[in-house]
Amino acid sequence: MKLSNMKHLAVSLAMLGTCLAVQAQTADLSKLGSTLTPIGAEKAGNAAGTIPAWNGGLSKPPAGFDPAKGYLDPFAADKPVLTITAANMEQHKDKLAPGQMEMMKRYPTYKINVYPTQRTAAYRADVYKFAKEEAAGIKLAEGGNGILNLKKSNVPFPVPADGIQVIWNHLMRDLGGSITRHSADFPVQTNGSFTVGKRTETISYASFMAEPEPNRIFYYLNQTTAPANAAGEVALVHEPLNQVQEPRLAWQYNPGQRRVIRAPELAYDSPGIGADGLRTNDDFNGFNGAPDRYNWKLLGKREMYVAYNNYKLTSKALKYSDIIKPNHVNPDHLRYELHRVWVVEATLKPGARHIYSKRVFFIDEDSWSVLHADQYDARGGLWRVREVYGVQLYDAPAFGPAGEVIYDLQARRYLVNALTNEEKPVEFGKKYTNADFSTAALRRMGR
Template identity: 85%
Template structure:
């Protein structure tokens, strides 16, 4: 008995020592830019050679690029190396998410065309500099609902040890310092019909501004320009770093009332604007806002087929009717690749309220962007499947969405976001001040 206890203690100490060793390894920030990329991904490829080494990504536009003509596809000549459908998904299930497989089961026309993996993600030099300079000092605030000692970094936890740290990396990731995006989003009915909604969004990161207020991640303006019955609505958000300490500050301009009103409901699981009940406010951009209602478990890292280098989806030659089809997006315009992703599982805290009881996110190691999400209802059933079709926006440079979709398995409808095919070019890097994101500015936009 005594010998058994001694052996048990020895095993416990060995496990503890192993855990401490892993933490010590994780805290070695000298690896950033060496064996790890500047933002914390494994620089090396995988043993099979199906994921290549990261060699800097694509940080400059190719010759002949013109924003008005859309993004040139560096991989236009490549052909799919694999097509996954319901017929062969069992052979690839270790590299698929439950939501992807469920879509294949339900819709015989849903398939994934897999192309050679290209690790294109790259960011501005400042993003790399601050990620390394600040990493050793940045900590989670109590409860994980904020960040302490962050100054300029967009990658607060390049070597994460907790699930909530990965979520913060996604929330904080850089989109070019500032971005103005003209995009289309619309609910799609079961027969494939839709009415296009259009918006102009401007985001400026506090770290990119000369006069940001304390406790800010970014400032956000959203102006609805179509359809006609919604045109003129404008939303303004000041996004706090710690939303438990200071809840999200939001306002709306209502063109019917011709006045600005506070809008505290633009958060958590309240219905998203123009989404016909198909997404919550914190569904936007795959996930946004305070992480405080969930316990976030870091499941680990895996290789997975995800939407990547979707230059074809950005083509100005495509019309929205080419992309949107009954039941799901047209798979012939979508590109999937094998990449390493962090898997994070969020479980609703006891006593907390949200329509999703569980959310599982698959986060690209090279960009910290969520590229897939499976979201579950109160009974634990798979409800909504989120796909993000990532693309390297080399004129910023940053990694962002060529388009996003949420499939509602219960309603049998889906919501498309962030398409830009028929819109004006994205604008990056403009300098803004806090005055540009004031309620007075909101009122002027509404008029």
């Protein structure tokens, strides 16, 4: 065969492969709402019967729910079906992350109480509607560092083809249109002592706003209210949709200087606010921000024990001292279940800078939320273990954290974020304008 003919054949085969991939993607999208949930999870349960079918999730509050009194636990009567400790973890290692097993090896009091699986994840009707309407036309920007052709969808890739698409689903997922959360953070020392930090956060998704600026995922305000030496600090973020076109925009109000300054450092691996050096900015919420410093590989889907339906952890009857213990969070207040998760491995690109050389994320198929992450240092050693205590926020409805923790295995300390037990109720669905997230608004909040 002549060289020119071989080249034509190679091009033709490549085009055929692309066409077949597009056809397969289109066929899979047609399953949304039938064999797949409206945002892409498998509706059916597993063959063993240990994961049930998804039947719509938990989208309405149970009778008697009062936000001021905290979340009612629909599964309060459930008992653990299994407790995993260092003594029996080898029998269950196929459903555990390396970080979970390392925690058991290091701390004999660390355990995983496994409860019956309840597939509660559910979202607003608009989330389902736009996921199906827009998925076929949405594309990745150059290098995967942004999304093109998206208008209203919170799930751009309900049938993901690679790791970067799974991560974008996590980054875009809805939290009730908008959310205002009053929460507490705790850098915990090796002896279990801690100093409470408090914050009020507001997030408004551009898709939920009447006239958002172009190229926006969401707007974010963070006001620190405790401890006293940090109270009054405010951070503002405009998160772009296409981060090739426009990087994250961030500002801070410093009460000492009484001025608003640009804060490009509020990204990537710079130290997180109030974290005592225990997390990076892009650690928060499992992972956030631009994905451009990593290569993302989809390792597939697996069944795993993850923190799920953690209503007990939200109880207003609990004090923070009941939750925070030496070495780790009190496991008696946590609930784990068997769920299918997407596994995505991120490896640092050659020449890129970040304190984590590798990160492995375990992402819930029903909600697209990161529920666990193992993070490795420059030598390839397991360094930090991230757990997100997932809960279905049925008054939104949305799936979010009842709390988050990051264990630093080298420092033997840990950080807890987003606890709300002693705080005012979370608020969902308030309508905001661009002016609410302006630098002028930032100055007003600072004063």
